[in-house]
Amino acid sequence: MRTLDSLILGTAADTLAQASTVLVCDDPTGDLERAALETGARVLLLDSDYNRCQAAADGVEVAGDTRLDEFLGGAGVDGPCVAVGEMPKSLGRVDYLAASIAAAGIAEATVVFGGNNKHLSRSMNETLAASFTDVAASRGRGKFRCLVASGPREVAFEPRRADGFVAFGGVFSGAKEDRGGAMLRQALPSELGRFLDLGCGNGSVSRGLEGAVSITVSITATDSDADAVLSARAIGLDATWDDAGSRFDDASFDTVALNPPFHDRAAVDATQVQHLLDAAARLLSPGGQLFMVHNSHLRYRGEVERRFSAVEQVARDTTFTVLRAVR
Incomplete structure (x- = not known):
């Protein structure tokens, strides 16, 4: 112990x-x-x-x-x-x-x-x-x-609310837009097909997406953290609580968006992305696309290339990089 x-x-x-x-x-x-x-x-x-x-x-x-x-x-x-x-x-x-x-x-x-x-x-x-x-x-x-x-004390719990976001507990980014998630959303194509927000957090990627794309069959979000799921549901997202989309069948989605965690409490742990990339590869249909944002100083591209046939950088600034990968 x-x-x-x-x-x-x-x-x-x-x-x-x-x-x-x-x-x-x-x-x-x-x-x-x-x-x-x-x-x-x-x-x-x-x-x-x-x-x-x-x-x-x-x-x-x-x-x-x-x-x-x-x-x-x-x-x-x-x-x-x-x-x-x-x-x-x-x-x-x-x-x-x-x-x-x-x-x-x-x-x-x-x-x-x-x-x-x-x-x-x-x-x-x-x-x-x-x-x-x-x-x-x-x-x-x-x-x-x-x-x-x-x-x-005689108290009542109220989640934090601001700028269209709701934050339960320790959800990443709290009740505000996550900058990496916003950059990822902006990099998404206009036609998504069956779309999964993998590791959705507070919903920064999926919030308002229906009005920003021309063709969307479905928008689904998932996270392994219950606080994140409750936060995403509170802004109207269809969010499931599971381990890296484990409830969904293989090849269930045409587009997957991934904004992975890279901290284990206070320590940087870049290995957390591996399980999520495995899940993305499993969940995408043949020819499907993964869009992933990560901190630019982390070397994630090699991990993506090991699982996908084609990988390209579609956006980058001093803080974040967005990759597009084809199944």
């Missing part, structure tokens, strides 16, 4: 011993979920990651792509409750979790989120304090520490 997970569980030990319900929030390793099950309490999983949720143990209730405030409001949580998780990197995600838990009306609710000291900030305390009356830092262990919140 990671030192961080051990610290979270140790900090929450007293409340875990008394809790009738454990809310497992962001849990990259699954160790928090396993420890919660060992307590014998009811376990609800609030993680936004599709694959982690699919791997949930039998008996764990999964929020999935349901709004967390609605899920918790309908779950009928009684008695003492504790929420444990790795501290989200996004303040939006911290607020979404905290406000949803507080809004559930659980009188005895405690939140224990842990993280690396260098990634914790005063603004995280302030965000938790908007939904809980008492917020304090735990004693540290090595380079890690927890923030502990208790005493839920």
Whole structure:
């Protein structure tokens, strides 16, 4: 077990011993979920990651792509409750979790989120304090520490809204247009056929696309992050929650747009694109086109060329590059 997970569980030990319900929030390793099950309490999983949720143990209730405030409001949580998780990197995600838990009306609710000291900030305390009356830092262990919140306030969660965008939790780019996504949308052809926004985020690529193309059979969006799916749906997109379009058959689309992630929390991880490129190649019909935007300093072209017969650069500036690849 990671030192961080051990610290979270140790900090929450007293409340875990008394809790009738454990809310497992962001849990990259699954160790928090396993420890919660060992307590014998009811376990609800609030993680936004599709694959982690699919791997949930039998008996764990999964929020999935349901709004967390609605899920918790309908779950009928009684008695003492504790929420444990790795501290989200996004303040939006911290607020979404905290406000949803507080809004559930659980009188005895405690939140224990842990993280690396260098990634914790005063603004995280302030965000938790908007939904809980008492917020304090735990004693540290090595380079890690927890923030502990208790005493839920009477609050209601509202996603952030601005400029036609809606942001749930930690969706990338929040409630604003993603510059790379906007550049990708501008590079798309006027005739898309069956179109998939793969890894749609907040919908920056697909928003308003119907009015910008002359022939569109269908526009579909998908993302493995539940926060992104809820954000995309909130602006009217048909968005599915799955792993890289896994719900769709081979050759289901004529055009795929891809604006891939390249961070794993604070670290750059350019390998994340490989799984999405494999998916794009599978999902495109013969002769279909992939349009992909990436940060210009990352060397993604070779990965695209390994999977597609023809690749060309169709747009570039100092920050972003858009590639077109033919299946």
